[in-house]
Amino acid sequence: MKKRLFMAVLAMMVVATGCGGGKKGSSDAGGATDTSTTVAGTPQPVRGGTLVVAIGSDPGSLNPAVTSSGVVHPASEMMFNGLVGWGPDGKIAPELATKWSIEDNGATYRFTLRDGVKWHDGQPFTSDDVKFTFEKALLPFHSRTKASMGSAGLTLDAPDPLTIVFHFPQPYAPLLQQLNVTEAPIIPKHVYESCADISTVAGCPANKTPIGTGPFKLDSYSINEIRMSRNPDYFRAGEPYLDGLVERVIPDPETQVLALENKEVDWLGSVPGPDIARITKNSALDTAPAPRGSGGGNCIMTAIFNMKPPAGRTPFFTDLRVRQAVWAAVNRQQAFQNVLFGQGKVADAPIHSGIVFAHATGLSLPTFDPARAATLLDSAGWKQESKGATRVARGVPNVPDGTEFKIDWHGFSGDQTTYGEQLRAQLKDVGIDVTVKTEDNATLATNVFTKRDFDLSAASYCNGDDPEIGVRRQYDSKQIGSTAFSNGAGYSNPQVDTLLDQGAREADPAKRAPIYRQIQEIAVHDLPYIWLAETVSLRAFNANCSGFNQENTGLFAEAAFCKK
Amino acid sequence: MTWRYVVRRLLQVLPAVASILVVTFAIVHAAPGDPVVAVAGENGDKAYYDFMRAKFGLDRPLPAQFLTYSTDVLRGDLGVSYVQGERVSTLIAERVPATLLLMGTALVASTLGGIVLGALAARRPFGPFDLTVSTVALIGYALPVFWMAQLAMLTIAFRTGWFPIQGMTTARATYAGLAHWADVGRHLALPALVLAASEIALVTRIARTGILTEMRQDYVRVAESKGLSASGALVHHALRNALLPIVTVVGSRIGFLFSGAVLVETVFGWPGLGRLVLSAAQTRDHPVLLGMVLLVAFSLVLSNLLTDLLYARVDPRIRYR
Numbered sequence: 043m044k045k046r047l048f049m050a051v052l053a054m055m056v057v058a059t060g061c062g063g064g065k066k067g068s069s070d071a072g073g074a075t076d077t078s079t080t081v082a083g084t085p086q087p088v089r090g091g092t093l094v095v096a097i098g099s100d101p102g103s104l105n106p107a108v109t110s111s112g113v114v115h116p117a118s119e120m121m122f123n124g125l126v127g128w129g130p131d132g133k134i135a136p137e138l139a140t141k142w143s144i145e146d147n148g149a150t151y152r153f154t155l156r157d158g159v160k161w162h163d164g165q166p167f168t169s170d171d172v173k174f175t176f177e178k179a180l181l182p183f184h185s186r187t188k189a190s191m192g193s194a195g196l197t198l199d200a201p202d203p204l205t206i207v208f209h210f211p212q213p214y215a216p217l218l219q220q221l222n223v224t225e226a227p228i229i230p231k232h233v234y235e236s237c238a239d240i241s242t243v244a245g246c247p248a249n250k251t252p253i254g255t256g257p258f259k260l261d262s263y264s265i266n267e268i269r270m271s272r273n274p275d276y277f278r279a280g281e282p283y284l285d286g287l288v289e290r291v292i293p294d295p296e297t298q299v300l301a302l303e304n305k306e307v308d309w310l311g312s313v314p315g316p317d318i319a320r321i322t323k324n325s326a327l328d329t330a331p332a333p334r335g336s337g338g339g340n341c342i343m344t345a346i347f348n349m350k351p352p353a354g355r356t357p358f359f360t361d362l363r364v365r366q367a368v369w370a371a372v373n374r375q376q377a378f379q380n381v382l383f384g385q386g387k388v389a390d391a392p393i394h395s396g397i398v399f400a401h402a403t404g405l406s407l408p409t410f411d412p413a414r415a416a417t418l419l420d421s422a423g424w425k426q427e428s429k430g431a432t433r434v435a436r437g438v439p440n441v442p443d444g445t446e447f448k449i450d451w452h453g454f455s456g457d458q459t460t461y462g463e464q465l466r467a468q469l470k471d472v473g474i475d476v477t478v479k480t481e482d483n484a485t486l487a488t489n490v491f492t493k494r495d496f497d498l499s500a501a502s503y504c505n506g507d508d509p510e511i512g513v514r515r516q517y518d519s520k521q522i523g524s525t526a527f528s529n530g531a532g533y534s535n536p537q538v539d540t541l542l543d544q545g546a547r548e549a550d551p552a553k554r555a556p557i558y559r560q561i562q563e564i565a566v567h568d569l570p571y572i573w574l575a576e577t578v579s580l581r582a583f584n585a586n587c588s589g590f591n592q593e594n595t596g597l598f599a600e601a602a603f604c605k606k
Numbered sequence: 607m608t609w610r611y612v613v614r615r616l617l618q619v620l621p622a623v624a625s626i627l628v629v630t631f632a633i634v635h636a637a638p639g640d641p642v643v644a645v646a647g648e649n650g651d652k653a654y655y656d657f658m659r660a661k662f663g664l665d666r667p668l669p670a671q672f673l674t675y676s677t678d679v680l681r682g683d684l685g686v687s688y689v690q691g692e693r694v695s696t697l698i699a700e701r702v703p704a705t706l707l708l709m710g711t712a713l714v715a716s717t718l719g720g721i722v723l724g725a726l727a728a729r730r731p732f733g734p735f736d737l738t739v740s741t742v743a744l745i746g747y748a749l750p751v752f753w754m755a756q757l758a759m760l761t762i763a764f765r766t767g768w769f770p771i772q773g774m775t776t777a778r779a780t781y782a783g784l785a786h787w788a789d790v791g792r793h794l795a796l797p798a799l800v801l802a803a804s805e806i807a808l809v810t811r812i813a814r815t816g817i818l819t820e821m822r823q824d825y826v827r828v829a830e831s832k833g834l835s836a837s838g839a840l841v842h843h844a845l846r847n848a849l850l851p852i853v854t855v856v857g858s859r860i861g862f863l864f865s866g867a868v869l870v871e872t873v874f875g876w877p878g879l880g881r882l883v884l885s886a887a888q889t890r891d892h893p894v895l896l897g898m899v900l901l902v903a904f905s906l907v908l909s910n911l912l913t914d915l916l917y918a919r920v921d922p923r924i925r926y927r
Contacts, residue, residue: 074897094777099885100877100881100885101687101690102687102690102691102692103690103691103692109645110646111645111689115688154924168613176849182657185645185646185651185654188651188654188657189651189653189654190652193653209632241661241691242686242691242692243690243691243692243693244686244691244692244693245691249691250692264700264877265700265701265704265877266704266773266774266775266875266877267773267775267777269780282742288778290772290773290775290777290875291875291877291881292772292773293872293874293875293884293885294872295882296756296774297759297873297875299770300759300760300763300764300771300772301771301772301875303764304764304767304770304771306765306770306771306772306773306776307776307777310694323637337798371698457699462624473668481638481887482639482888483639483643483644483848483889484638484639484641484643484644484889484890485637485638485639485643487639487640487643488638488639488640488643489638492640523653525652526643526646561672
């Protein structure tokens with residue numbers, strides 16, 4: 043279990059923030075969908091039409107099993123299936139597997155596969171395909187699957203064509219959350235087994251002409267768009283309702299919004315903050331909060347204190363009083379309003395409220411209190427020698443006297459940089475001088491997580507659907523400096539390490555809850571991070587279209603339809 | 607003869623391209639950010655990073671990596687994109703037509719438009735038309751192209767609905783034949799216009815100045831005294847001689863035009879090389895970045911050569927040996 047390093051999960055997650063707003067179609071998990079039983083007021087499905095979806099980049103490859111790329115996945119998932127998916131109610135629903143049993147206290151999972159499912163080329167789908175997909179594609183190349191199930195020692199067994207068994211050397215709790223089309227899309231063995239290098243298009247031309255079991259089949263793929271048409275043999279009889287689906291590449295987020303308003307596209311996965319007010323007012327468009335952006339589910343916008351700076355860097359945040367002072371100087375509510383325009387909510391615990399069993403309620407996080415911040419900084423040796431001046435060190439351990447409290451903030455462009463600007467203004471009031479640095483993904487990952495060459499950094503920590511998926515990495519002392527977007531604070535507390543291991547070994551959520559509560563209480567005492575806000579991204583779509591399953595992100599249009 | 611000149615010029619280019627390659631290789635590898643982290647997104651563990659690093663050959667010493675890369679390039683192999691897994695040559699080839707269409711349209715429009723506007727302005731120097739053209743040209747030249755692109759999109763495309771906002775074709779429909787090209791034309795108009803704007807401004811200024819200078823030459827006065835109208839003298843005599851500086855400027859602007867295309871393509875979602883370069887830079891996709899640098903270096907060299915050869919066409923006094 044030691045090596046289980048769960049990274050952010052791009053998965054579809056159980057949502058706490060709710061799925062109101064958007065209209066939901068039914069996509070009954072069991073099989074044939076009877077849409078006439080949907081909630082009163084929901085429009086009747088209509089067959090036909092084409093849905094145009096905006097995506098951000100040319101994916102290059104359309105094989106989601108050999109990468110966790112946030113570009114390849116949205117472009118290709120609609121042509122594939124997972125063993126399970128997410129129902130519109132946010133619960134795990136059958137997909138390629140119809141039922142399953144959990145044995146050996148969670149160390150063995152036995153799945154019965156759906157009978158009669160056909161690949162887009164007419165070949166039958168069997169357990170051999172599942173075994174092949176995991177062994178040759180997901181475990182070697184899908185970064186999250188490799189880091190989670192791979193490290194946990196997964197082996198597979200296909201005793202008959204419609205049974206697949208997952209074996210782990212010890213209980214493995216989060217498996218069912220990791221078998222949807224985003225985390226574990228199933229690809230056909232007969233198409234991919236002859237590939238010289240399954241992970242690239244150059245070594246596997248089939249990656250550009252995918253064959254799946256999904257609701258849509260590939261018509262054509264050009265650098266500008268991916269055109270798909272209805273899979274008439276889809277295992278959910280009657281679905282999909284749309285005749286066609288076009289994924290259109292539009293790199294600029296602002297242009298995506300304009301294209302939606304101009305009716306050139308019908309669906310947008312995420313609306314930039316400044317456009318939200320305008321989009322929600324537009325009666326030709328509908329919106330629905332999505333629990334996740336492109337980086338994963340149940341995300342918390344977080345400020346990271348560097349508690350373990352490299353040699354030669356001033357250790358501003360090793361003293362708890364300084365971290366408490368920054369907490370007291372930051373008005374999280376105001377920053378939230380100014381940056382996120384009210385989308386989501388101010389975080390009230392280290393673990394996202396979307397992981398219902400693990401989220402602790404009633405914690406007392408430090409409140410906004412600039413006077414207390416000043417007192418704490420004074421007591422830590424950071425003195426403000428004249429009004430409005432930047433504080434300087436006077437007797438701070440390991441800091442030369444006279445060092446100014448000048449720190450940097452690292453963040454991506456967009457919300458993270460805007461948050462940096464808010465914090466710069468707020469911290470200036472207590473005599474801390476912040477420089478905001480905007481960096482791209484690769485640069486920030488190196489500066490903050492590998493070199494630890496920063497003072498404060500933004501990060502959107504996506505907790506995923508289980509603390510093991512996206513919470514452990516943030517607090518586990520073994521995850522300092524090893525990988526990107528892990529324990530950025532450099533936080534190390536042996537008690538927390540022990541508790542995290544306990545929580546991972548325990549399968550029963552009721553028994554895990556007190557363990558995670560204790561972890562959060564310790565984290566709130568130690569304050570390695572500022573949990574700024576639980577973020578949601580807002581989806582926007584043509585109001586003529588409905589029937590989207592907002593939970594099952596990868597197959598959101600499986601049962602969608604548009605009024606003529 | 608001219609051919610010997612062309613071959614010699616091309617040979618001279620090789621050391622230049624080689625040093626560009628070395629410098630770019632060094633810069634790309636010195637830039638902060640790890641392609642493996644970019645490929646893994648916000649996920650993966652150390653085992654995954656190590657595995658991918660070995661797969662891409664990034665675990666080897668830099669000189670060894672360079673040696674492998676340059677040998678491959680000499681064999682005509684630009685490698686495989688880290689992110690897209692596709693051959694770099696294929697990625698580039700797929701996108702060249704769209705960019706050529708955009709740049710070509712902008713180049714032709716700006717050159718012809720600039721010459722016509724410049725000639726019209728030169729007819730009555732400091733007249734109302736000249737002053738208007740000069741002012742507008744100055745503004746057009748001063749505006750950053752990405753800003754103008756967004757402005758054009760917001761005002762012209764979005765408000766009037768005359769032009770689509772993004773892409774090269776209509777997503778909802780599949781046209782064929784003439785209807786397809788009409789559709790492409792409608793999508794092309796705005797990005798090409800924006801890209802051409804600053805070039806039009808430049809060419810207009812140069813053409814106006816060139817023509818005015820030539821119009822004061824004795825041979826023009828002779829032509830006029832022989833009874834040729836002012837416009838006739840301008841079109842038949844002055845314009846041809848004024849072309850030389852225009853050819854120089856247009857030829858030397860190909861590089862700028864390309865950098866403008868990167869921005870315009872991004873704003874308008876035009877599926878060309880510009881978008882490829884941008885995403886490759888963001889994801890530290892070294893093979894794609896290096897391949898693009900090589901391509902741009904070669905095209906610049908070629909366009910300079912073409913410019914020189916055009917000189918000889920425009921001005922018969924120029925001979926290359």
